[in-house]
Amino acid sequence: MTASLPLGLSDVKTSKEIIVQDQPLKKSLPAFTTKALTKIYGEGAAAVHALRGVDLEIPSGEMVVLLGPSGSGKSTLLNIIGGLDRASEGTVFFQDQELSDMTDEQLTRYRRDHVGFVFQFYNLMPSLTAHENVELVTEIASDPMDPEEALGLVGLRDRADHFPSQLSGGEQQRVAIARAVAKQPTVLFCDEPTGALDSTTGRTVLQVLKDINETLGATVLIVTHAAATADMADRVIHFADGAIREIVVNKTKLGPEDIEW
Numbered sequence: 001m002t003a004s005l006p007l008g009l010s011d012v013k014t015s016k017e018i019i020v021q022d023q024p025l026k027k028s029l030p031a032f033t034t035k036a037l038t039k040i041y042g043e044g045a046a047a048v049h050a051l052r053g054v055d056l057e058i059p060s061g062e063m064v065v066l067l068g069p070s071g072s073g074k075s076t077l078l079n080i081i082g083g084l085d086r087a088s089e090g091t092v093f094f095q096d097q098e099l100s101d102m103t104d105e106q107l108t109r110y111r112r113d114h115v116g117f118v119f120q121f122y123n124l125m126p127s128l129t130a131h132e133n134v135e136l137v138t139e140i141a142s143d144p145m146d147p148e149e150a151l152g153l154v155g156l157r158d159r160a161d162h163f164p165s166q167l168s169g170g171e172q173q174r175v176a177i178a179r180a181v182a183k184q185p186t187v188l189f190c191d192e193p194t195g196a197l198d199s200t201t202g203r204t205v206l207q208v209l210k211d212i213n214e215t216l217g218a219t220v221l222i223v224t225h226a227a228a229t230a231d232m233a234d235r236v237i238h239f240a241d242g243a244i245r246e247i248v249v250n251k252t253k254l255g256p257e258d259i260e261w
């Protein structure tokens, strides 16, 4: 199934009005649809073909894991569908909104209103408490949850007044997840979210991501080298050399506590 007819964003005033008010989100549409998505860094002999015509559909509400060797294009894909970068060729739709057609301003609104990012190294502000780190986002989001509630979702309500240096790596990553979900994103992108964590702490973080997927209904896309994470996904996309090698839909999913790390 492909997305229905794309809405021409050039016809409208602001993408925020369209996405948030005029057009309610359409859960029945795929979260993302890409066609012949291509990314080439550099030119001539130095050109790097990071994505080589990727056709992909990611259903709304799924937990999706993206696996592949280093340099295969996973982060490039994440950055393009997350609105942080642009494709060289091809199209990408978020539901029925064509990201590849948006102005920079519209892409910024798309990120602000719909996208949460979680990275390997947390990116917390060291001089702000956990609560204040989350508040940085809730102050500018259109429909945020209370920072306390977001910290509660990741099990850190009682650590709200602690600074990052007073928290373990896993706790800092949970604050980063609270910050990402506090805006109630439609999609949550996680680039190596457990990359800096031991297996026990990594499982706790994966459990939090699973909870977010199930309780908030956010589509969660995880890029990882931890292949075992695939067992808890609805869908596993195997990437190689800038292209999709295989997509596996899991009939049954394991809980984070049951995956072999």
Ligand SMILES: Nc1ncnc2c1ncn2[C@@H]1O[C@H](COP(=O)(O)OP(=O)(O)OP(=O)(O)O)[C@@H](O)[C@H]1O
Residues within 6 Å of the ligand: 041, 042, 048, 049, 050, 068, 069, 070, 071, 072, 073, 074, 075, 076, 077
């Ligand atoms: N800004 C850039 N300029 C030039 N080449 C780039 C740039 N960003 C990525 N690349 C190249 O594009 C290819 C895909 O990179 P990408 O980071 O998407 O891979 P990846 O699968 O996420 O790798 P890893 O698992 O190591 O993070 C690689 O060959 C990389 O060197």
